[in-house]
Amino acid sequence: MENNETLAKLAALERILARERLARKEAEKQLEDYTRELYQQEEAVNQTQQEVATQQGQLEFLTGLLAETWRQPSLNKIVANYLERTNNFMTNAHNLFVEIHADLSYHQFQYYCQSTKQHASTLPDSYKQVLRQFKRDELYQQVSSESESQIFEIESISNSADAQFSDCVLVPLYSLDLPSGKGVGIAILLYESQDDINIVKLQTLESSRSMLSVAIERKRAEEALQERLADLETSNRMLEQTQQQLVQQEKLASLGQLAAGVAHEINNPVGFVLSNLDTMREYFSDFAEIMAPLNADNISEQEKVVAMQAKWQSLDGNFLFDDSQEILTSSVQGLERVKDIVSDLSTFSRMDNDELDSIDLNVVIEKSLNVVSNEFKYHHEVIKHLLPEANILGNAGKLQQVFINLFVNAKHAMPNGGALTISCEKDRNKIIVRVKDQGHGIEKDHLADIFTPFFTTKAPGEGTGLGLAISYGILQQHNAKVKVHSEVGVGTEFEIAFYESI
DSSP states (O other), X not given: OHHHHHHHHHHHHHHHHHHHHHHHHHHHHXXXXXXXXXXXXXXXXXXXXXXHHHHHHHHHHHHHHHHHHHHOSSHHHHHHHHHHHHHHHSSSEEEEEEEEETTOOEEEEEEEOOOSSSOGGGHHHHHHHHHHHBOHHHHHHHHHHOOSOEEEEGGGSBSSOOSXXXXXXXXXXXXXXXXXXXXXXEEEEEESOGGGOOHHHHHHHHHHHHHHHHHHHHHHHHHHHHHHHHHHHHHHHHHHHHHHHHHHHHHHHHHHHHHHHHHHHHHHHHHHHHHHHHHHHHHHXXXXXXXXGGGOSSSOHXXXXXXXHHHHHHTTHHHHHHHHHHHHHHHHHHHHHHHHHHHHHHHHXXXXXXXXXXXXXXXXXXXXXXXXXXXXXXXXXXXXXXXXXXXXXXXHHHHHHHHHHHHHHHHHHOTTOEEEEEEEEEETTEEEEEEEOOSOOOOHHXXXXXXXXXXXXXXXXXXXXOHHHHXXXXXXXXXXXXXXXXXXXXXXXXXXXXXXXX
């Protein structure tokens, strides 16, 4: 009986041990599953962290490249920034840039590399050697026909194997139209080993290419615009110089036409001043004869006075004295006339600048009439109705040229004589000048062309066709409005409205 109980207890113990072994195996399995799950979760976290770090690096590269690219002042700086940032982002890449044209010539070579395997001073020669070994026709064909980056073994596009570099990536950045054909700008990434090529980073680099192409095209357009602007500024300066020369030539042409009259105007006062001086020479001889007794030593003072009085009476000293004063006065007036003519001619003929000052139109008109006065002296009448004050903001020398041109044209329109009327009036804040002649007038078909350069109705050799065109340009510089009223057989009136100077 005791044996039966012992067997029962052993059986119970065996069942308990079996359950414990099964429970332990289950626990070990659960622990193994849990450990595996933890490991997988840790691997997933590590992978996620790596992906996040990679994406962060890609994002930093793209955003940094984008931000810096638009800040660069020139195409060379954009390319240099691209090469530097690409070199920092990629792994073990030697970054070059070159522009290749349809004639297979290289242009705008640039590079960037931080490699310490080779002395920096020898790198450019190594890069240039690679470029020289490239099959340029194949290189040009590849980058001009493809719009995406491409990976090549260097020996496939090179005339000889390179001991240092095994592979390269070609990144087309832009294309341009040239007179000789298409030109393309490409970045070339050289690798010493194929293992250094990171496809994921290349995909990121490809993503940046379109943005960079837009920036480069914009910068190229800006540089082209700046060059065009510089050309236009140069052309504008040349046009201004040409215009100034034309203005001066027109002045000289006007002076040539007025030369005879001006010479006559100067010759008249000079002539009578010379005549007056001859008369004064005779008068001084008479005065010397009257004063001669003062030097006599053999007579008394009373006798000297008597002798001088006798001479004064015989030579009519009172007349000599009064006439001498009149002669000096008229001579001074004549020389003042010459001085005024020369001064007005100097003002008219000198090269003017573009500065505007407050001037009196009355003075400008009077000076202009002074220059052309001989033209109207004999068969013409000049009628003036000027304002007491007619101040405007202008350039006296240039406006003098305008009025001289109008006055001379008026005289030519009245070959047989007539009246030239010059009037001024004030209309609110404007000073209006009217120059009216009684000439043959202008036909309606010609009115629209009178300010056109080189248009003239005068006979060949009598006019340049520039006078009114230049005058119109000068008036535009003064913000003046010009109207022309003309009737054939009656006359022509030019109406010019200036803004009054405050």
